[in-house]
Amino acid sequence: MSRADRPRVVVVGAGFAGFEAARTLCRSVRDQAEVVLLNPTDYFLYLPLLPQVAAGILEPRRVTVSLTGALPRVRVVLGEADHVDLARRLVRYTGPEGETGELTYDRLVLAVGSVNKLLPIPGVTENAHGFRGLPEALYLRDHVTRQIELAAADDSAVREARTTFVVVGAGYTGTEVAAQGKLYTDALVRRQPGGKRLPAPRWLLVDIAPRILPELDRRLSDTAHRVLRGRGVDVRTGTSVTEATPKGVQLDDGEFVGTRTLVWCVGVRPDPLVSEVGLPVEHGRLKVDPRLNVPGHPEVFACGDAAAVPDLTRPGQCTPMTAQHASRQGRVAGHNVAASLGHGETRAYAHHDLGFLVDLGGVKAAANPLGVPLSGPLAGAVTRGYHLAAMPGNRVRVAADWILDAVLPRQGVQLGLVRSYTVPLDTASPELARVPGGPRKE
Structure with missing residues (x-):
């Protein structure tokens, strides 16, 4: 032929x-x-490890796999x-x-x-950022780092708002972002010359559901909740945001939380x-x-x-x-x-879940491979082992970054490559950063 x-x-x-x-x-x-x-884009994004990019554990290219390199017989059209x-x-x-x-x-x-996924809540589209693509993760990493640095140099009342971070949505992504983010900001504060004068970073994880990770087994949910609470994350279940402003968010229980960071993880x-x-x-x-x-x-x-x-x-x-x-x-x-096309026989799709994994940062995780509930370092090892096996490339580089993160302090620097206006929440293409005058698809 x-x-x-x-x-x-x-x-x-x-x-x-x-x-x-x-x-x-x-x-x-x-x-x-x-x-x-x-x-x-010219890469496949391994989305489950994106929170580790935002937390400074993995470099961005570690979670991307070249399409032309991994699929040599496929013609890639951008x-x-x-x-x-x-x-x-x-x-x-x-x-x-x-x-x-x-x-x-x-x-x-x-x-x-x-x-x-967007909800009709006033101010969310203008003041929140999602977490579905690499540009959003890079923006969040820079933004969080900047807030801690600005808070260390600022004696005004806005300091507390800069060190308060709100994550809406306690599914997989939101839970992992809050878990990893708390460890990252705690490390940043410790390294600041004026760190002792800074308020401890406050992370709020907000969800209307009665518990975090509501789609998972209750034991996994309880394990994740316990780890987050022990780390100092303020978990607010049965709570929703009624309005978002540049200065903070209004919760449906009447509390106004001053913050400069609103991460939108309510689903897709x-x-x-x-x-x-x-x-x-x-x-x-x-x-x-x-x-x-x-x-x-x-x-x-x-x-x-x-x-x-x-x-x-x-x-x-x-x-x-x-x-x-x-x-x-x-x-x-x-x-x-x-x-x-004449190559083989068709088959129906049927798949039983093999279990779920939630990386909670450090050596902590919640997992139930093949229905066996695990927690602590063992769950952490299983979770990372699964990710290495599931990734179609970059396994050695990812493992190397994990080893380096275990023995060296993370680099708390902001590169400023992704600005707030380039990663709007209301976009049909979270994998692309938007630039003024460039092609735009809404």
Whole structure:
């Protein structure tokens, strides 16, 4: 088969699902099909370790894996998908310098992932920042460092607000950001010449749910709560934010908390592109069958956060939006696309959860691998071992950073490379920092 006659498979998105779909495809079809991966960045981001970037444990490139390096037989196209034309079988996109382009396809895999979930709370969009992409993590690291440095040089009443940090949302991300952030700011204060005069950094973790990590087993939740409390994190469950201002946040219990830092981790929603495709959706996710195929369109597949995948282990429900499901769905999607091209047989997606892991910083973690509840250093070792095994690259570099962090103090410096206005909360592309005059997609 000549290159011109090969069918083309376009994978949109290089998150957990898209990356695994592309990798499985190129292994299955070899040179019998052209695999094109459309993504705004040239890397796969290992999202679970992003809190460690914000806390100064890992350098940013440690949690990124080069797409061209990891997927040598895949053609990577840089761009953000703007429109899917099902009738003409093409995807329109905008490139990193504002240029537009089109990709035709014989098979399409939609794996565009998710973005920050927004709530109609006054002032949140203007004063909060999310935590879904590398630019947001870099911004938070600089911002937190700057607040401690400014507080050390400031004797006014604003000092306490600068050393107060509010995280809204006590799921995986919010819990890990608060846990890692408290350790980081405590270390920064100790190294400040005027550190003894500074108020102890105060971290608030706020969630309307009755407990933190409400989606996990109660024992994991209790373990995480105990670690955070012991570390000095103020956990406010059954509490919500009613307003955010430049000077602080108003809680629904009547308390106003002065702060210059509001981290929004209330959850995610599917990428807006999904609802614009013109196919049936369920809670913003494309409806697919157990084989990840879109009904009525045998050439279109969807997986990860973009797809409402029937959960065969829990009839009547859809699989949750987790990295564990996304990775495995990506592999099944890649396998089934290859099967639709004559390479193998299709199979349905069915996956029992293997357990959950929450890194709480230092040697602490909460984990239940294969349903066995663990805590303390053992859970920490299991958690880090899992992350090393799950990462598609950079394992040695990540392990080296962990070793160095254990024996050397963290570098508490702000580089100022990511400014507040470049990482707005209300964006459909948290993986990209926005610059004045540059291409913009909302």
